Amino acid sequence: MPRSILSKETKKRVKEYKNADIVVGIPSYNNSRTIAHVIKAVSAGLAKHFAQYRCVIVNSDGGSNDGTLDIVKDTVVEDFSAILIEHPRYPVHKIVTPYHGIPGKGSAFHTIFEIASRLEAKACAVVDSDLRSITPEWVEGLLEPVVSHGFDFVAPLYQRHKYDGTITNSIVYPLTRALYGKRIRQPIGGEFGISKNLVSHFLKDKEIYTTDVARFGIDIWMTTTAVASGFKVCQSFLGAKIHDHKDPGADLSSMMVQVAGSVFNLMERYYAIWARVTHSDAVPEFGFKFEVSTDPVKVNLERMVEGFNQGISDLSTVWEKFLSPDVLTQLRKLAKSNILEFRFPKKLWVRIIYEFALAYHKSVISRHHILGSLTPLYLGRTAAFVNENLESTSVEVENEIERLCLEFEKQKPYFLSHFEKERL
Amino acid sequence: MTLSLSLSGPFILFWERLEGIAPKILEVILILVLGFIFAWVAKFLLGRLLKIIRFEDLCDRIGLSTALARANVRRSPSDIFKLIVYWLVIFLVIILSLSALNVQVVNELTSSFVLYLPRFFIAVLVLIFGYFLAKFTARALLIALVNAQVKSAKPISLAVHFMILILFVTMGIEQLGIAKGVMMITYAILLGGVVLALALAFGLGGRDMAKDFLEKKAKTAEKSKKKPDEFTHI
Known part of the structure; x- marks a missing residue:
């Protein structure tokens, strides 16, 4: 029998509660600034929208040393009268537990799923602990489609700043949409609603939590697994997404390696599924959509273009091993343009992503090196995206992302034929 | 008769x-x-x-x-x-x-040659391993330095590449029993010499240049710290 990832104390707490209807998991690591707000919003959401259910909040912590755990233990919603229609029938319980395994969000989720499974919860939701914009309605948005409409997987749909979520917008969303044929706009959003069946499915393959899935790869793994395994998926509009501010460039390269690596890795696993997909379909949407204004953000274009140019001058010898000569010629031409006129054609970007995916598939060189060398190109594409959309509204930006998605779908036959050739 | x-x-x-x-x-x-x-x-x-x-x-x-x-x-x-x-x-x-x-002479020759063969193969293996290790390490370093936007990423990775290669060539020659000890000492002297020459060139010969370079570096770092991106990638 495999060793449980839960500590003795956690197992004892789980046994005390016997079972629950709903589990909401909050992974954390040094989130003392925001976690109280998240706990309050979740507690209020459960009390307001799921008053008749037995609910448990699970905080799975990665060894915070800034007092996050104490804040979680001490946080209580003192006055529900402002938001409640009826008084909750059951108190909302909390389980605070450290997680074991590789440090990362995926390991935290593993612990949450294990607890949800032991409690035989009908529905489970996970939310990030660094959210500033979460409201009680997020809980309803993530859980209602599972509890009342029989969906297995609820992905979030946010209103974000036009420059936010660039890995999502330029790689993950268009690529997963082209591959698996489902238009899930935020496949690595961070907040999800999951049914009991899907939780059990996520727990089947324990080995997966020893890979990059244990880190940033967890979100795309969950979304892809849900879609590729034929579970009922939908998305729910949650409003604006505002994170606690961190330097986003600090771990960009490792983030890129983990996210892109997970997407490419899943391609191998679900080849039989995505190879048959020829077009994409919309998925059911829940929630009332509304316009939200987001704070303006500063972008250091100079640094991005410099990063791209340095990549062109220093990493060409690496890319020569797997990028086609015409792609390299086009890239070299781009490096000569000045910052404000810097552009990166969609067609070229899509071709690059597919050629990186093929190189990863063939293991032309170390897979880690392939993924690591993508960062300067990503910086170039992001700089061009910012340049192209300086004056655009969020709707215009969304249309631009849609055009990128269509380009990914258009070039999929090229990718598929080369991928198949390698499998023969 | x-x-x-x-x-x-x-x-x-x-x-x-x-x-x-x-x-x-x-x-x-x-x-x-x-x-x-x-x-x-x-x-x-x-x-x-x-x-x-x-x-x-x-x-x-x-x-x-x-x-x-x-x-x-x-x-x-x-x-x-x-x-x-x-x-x-x-x-x-x-x-x-x-x-x-x-024939005794041939026997002696062949037996001494056969005894030398394992050393030869180990030396070849050491060289092959060194070649790939040098290549892998230099490429990993190059990618990491480019992603960190270190300007001299290429010369640094090249230097590491050759250092590892020289080290393994020295080990291979040592294994063959050619000029035992001498190769290792030569390598140590070479490495020490390069480091010392760099230190002297940078510290004494190019004191002003080094000062200018470091000041410029500090200013650039300060400048980029002042203007971080505020959007999130995921």
Whole structure:
């Protein structure tokens, strides 16, 4: 029998509660600034929208040393009268537990799923602990489609700043949409609603939590697994997404390696599924959509273009091993343009992503090196995206992302034929 | 009678000696013929095996084909591998056939050569391992430095590449027993010399330049700290 990832104390707490209807998991690591707000919003959401259910909040912590755990233990919603229609029938319980395994969000989720499974919860939701914009309605948005409409997987749909979520917008969303044929706009959003069946499915393959899935790869793994395994998926509009501010460039390269690596890795696993997909379909949407204004953000274009140019001058010898000569010629031409006129054609970007995916598939060189060398190109594409959309509204930006998605779908036959050739 | 006896004497002696050595010569010829046939069969079978396991693809992946092309070697990696195995078998067959003659000098030579063979193979393995380790480490370092936007990423990774290569070449030569100790000392002196020369050049010769360079670096770092991106990538 495999060793449980839960500590003795956690197992004892789980046994005390016997079972629950709903589990909401909050992974954390040094989130003392925001976690109280998240706990309050979740507690209020459960009390307001799921008053008749037995609910448990699970905080799975990665060894915070800034007092996050104490804040979680001490946080209580003192006055529900402002938001409640009826008084909750059951108190909302909390389980605070450290997680074991590789440090990362995926390991935290593993612990949450294990607890949800032991409690035989009908529905489970996970939310990030660094959210500033979460409201009680997020809980309803993530859980209602599972509890009342029989969906297995609820992905979030946010209103974000036009420059936010660039890995999502330029790689993950268009690529997963082209591959698996489902238009899930935020496949690595961070907040999800999951049914009991899907939780059990996520727990089947324990080995997966020893890979990059244990880190940033967890979100795309969950979304892809849900879609590729034929579970009922939908998305729910949650409003604006505002994170606690961190330097986003600090771990960009490792983030890129983990996210892109997970997407490419899943391609191998679900080849039989995505190879048959020829077009994409919309998925059911829940929630009332509304316009939200987001704070303006500063972008250091100079640094991005410099990063791209340095990549062109220093990493060409690496890319020569797997990028086609015409792609390299086009890239070299781009490096000569000045910052404000810097552009990166969609067609070229899509071709690059597919050629990186093929190189990863063939293991032309170390897979880690392939993924690591993508960062300067990503910086170039992001700089061009910012340049192209300086004056655009969020709707215009969304249309631009849609055009990128269509380009990914258009070039999929090229990718598929080369991928198949390698499998023969 | 006496004349005929004195004339036939050397022939008889020669014949007797030939009679004594002939089986051995036949043995040598037989070993050589069978050995050549065996070497050819081994080469043929190896060729088929390499095709089945896609040896050429593997060499492409690890960069061996490119390295050979750069060195102007026109044969494919599998051809080279087949040739190495073929000539190795031939070589062993020759040694085996010579030892069949049971001549003391040849025996001594072959035994000392056979004893040297493991050292030779270990040296070759050390060199091959060093080549790939140098390449892998330098590339990993280059990518990491470019992603961190370190301006001198390429020269740093090249320096690391050659340092590792030199270290492994030294180890290989040491293994072959050529100028034992001298190679290691030379390497240490070289490495120390390079570091010292760099320190002197940077610290004394180019004091002002170093100062300017560091100030410029600090200012650039300060500048980029002031203007971080505020959007999130995920």
